[in-house]
Amino acid sequence: MSDTQQDRRQEDGEGRVEEFDAVVVGAGFAGLYTLHKLRNELGLSARVFEAGSGIGGTWYWNRYPGARSDTSSWIYCYSFDEGLLQEWQWSERYPGQREVLNYLEHVAERFDLNRDIQTGTRVTSATFDETTERWEVRTDTGEVVSARFIVAALGALSAANLPDVPGLENFTGERYHTAEWPHEGVDFTGKRVGVIGTGATGIQVATEIAALADHLTVFQRTPNYAIPLGNYQIDEEFRRWYKENYDEIWGQVRHNFSGHDYDPIEKQLQEAAPEERERTFRERYERGGFGLWLANYEDILVDRDANSVVSEWVRERIAERVDDPATAGRLTPSDHAFGTKRVPLEDGYYEIFNQDNVALVDVKETPVEEITPTGVRTSAGEYEFDALVFATGFDAMTGPYNKIDIRGRGGRLLRDKWANGPRTYLGLMSADYPNLFTITGPQSPSVLTNMPVAIEQHVEWISEIIRHMRVGGLGVVEPTREAEDEWVDHSQEVAHSTLFPESATWYMGVNIPGKPQVFLPYLGGIGPYRQKCDEVAANGYEGFAFASSEGANA
Ligand code: N01
Secondary structure (H helix, E strand, O other), X not given: XXXXXXXXXXXXXXXXXXXXXXXXXXXXXXXXXXXXXXXXXXXXXXXXXXXXXXXXXXXXXXXXXXXXXXOOHHHOOOOOOHXXXXXXXXXXXXXXXXXXXXXXXXXXXXXXXXXXXXXXXXXXXXXXXXXXXXXXXXXXXXXXXXEEEEEEOOXXXXXXXXXXXXXXXHOOOEEEEHHXXXXXXXXXXXXXXXXXXXXXHHHHHHHHHHOOXXXXXXEEXXXXXXXXXXXXXXXXXXXHHHHHOHHHHHHHHHHOOOOOOOOXXXXXXXXXXXXXXXXXXXXXXXXOOOHHHHOOEOOOOOOHHHHHHHHHHHHHHHHHHOOOHHHHHHOOOOOOOOOOOOOOEEOOHHXXXXXXXXXXXXXXXXXXXXXXXXXXXXXXXXXXXXXXXXXXXXXXXXXXXXXXXXXXXXXXXXXXXXXXXXXXXXXXXXXXXXXXXXXXXXOOOHHHOOHHHHHHHHHHHHHHHHHHHHHHOEEEEEEOHHHHHHHHHHHHHHHHOOOHHHOXXXXXXXXXXXXXXXXXXXXXXXXXXXXXXXXXXXXXXXXXXXEEOOOOOO
């Protein structure tokens, strides 16, 4: 233990550091379920630290107008409790931010979770003490606690990315990042607004603001292949249907590739006649959702020729929906293959560019030079705004880990170990960071799946290994270096057998200057990945090394 740590404790006047079996970092979907499993089922003492002033994670922070899940509500939820599944009533196919947050607040109350969640507290460091084999966790509120296990439930998309544009601090109007949205909301009525970024978030927020603002300018760096959302209200009959069929529904999404209620067509695109392809694409496009992406011909994400057919088909739809051909051209992607960048779902996005009060600026054509006190200056001139909205995304997957000083064996920082890209075994643990679990961490299916499905799989696997350790009197677990190296290589091999790594995306870390460009999530599919994790456990947790410890049950 370092002198500074000793000093801090004395300053706190605690005399003794509070001890927990587990500290959970984050109170979103992952942290809430972890607390339930570890405390309510395994009987561990646990403390959850949450930076927000309330629970909900993604759904606490992302309150921007138009924020909505793009996964069907009846599977964008937990499946572990039949009573919860049956009692909760979703109102729409795609639930809005408030509805998802209401759901998570309901879960927290139902399972009596709030009493062990400390909100308004950001974990700043976690240090593994090799003598006590415990983690010392520190927070921005000055707390120091000790835990045998740490579960990082940080969220894959929780470190907001605000680009370093010259003059950013000089802007005198209102400035927002979509992932740090004011709780009281923002009224854009009659204002001149600039939205920077056209990913899934930018597309949602621009569509809403276009209806209110006096004028909206959308700054686009890369056009996307956005496809219709197809939202609708859920009626009683449909609600009854999914509640009666939950066994089958969860059976599908837990074991298929994507964790969504879509499966690819077991056919290569070239095997289908042009009329059949047209029917397939059109039907999925009109129904809305991810069907065109995840329930399409099985080779569209691995075969360039197959992909070019569907990419071109989506480009034609954009051209049909935007009146001005020059604007349509700017909105049409040509630099990447459909589906290799996260496909945004939209509800009238392309049509906003047919309104007189909306303009599109392509910042590759006319780069942003600086933010001025009154607006944005590009190489083509200055645009004046009352409000600027940054929908510029996240330092995905590794960013949330890099924000915490995580020191494992030998005092080595995790961010240093991961300097050339994350190194994990199964995306669950990293060698030399014993008893630290990373829920939906890098090199796990995570963001390439339906998140609640991936989260439940991880939380359940983690609680089983902890149960195994307690039964066996084992205090410490970590992956072997060999298992980790193999997984890192395997994860990259799988990604590089597809078209995904060829596109400049946040999956590859390209959006953050200086970030190593390696494919971050695991592309093997949630079903096969689940099977692999289960086999590892059944084979005595192969690839993991355990050590007994005197304090194993502490
Ligand atoms: O972030 P993004 P997001 N100058 O990184 C642009 C999930 N999600 O918040 O593409 C100008 O996708 C950047 O340009 P480029 C979903 O998984 C889910 O939209 O890098 N522009 C891009 O257009 C999603 O994928 C839902 O060239 C700059 C945009 O900002 C993930 O979150 C809803 C720039 C950022 O897009 C992230 O989506 C919303 C700069 N300096 C999001 N820097 C659901 O519905 C960045 N950009 C559940």
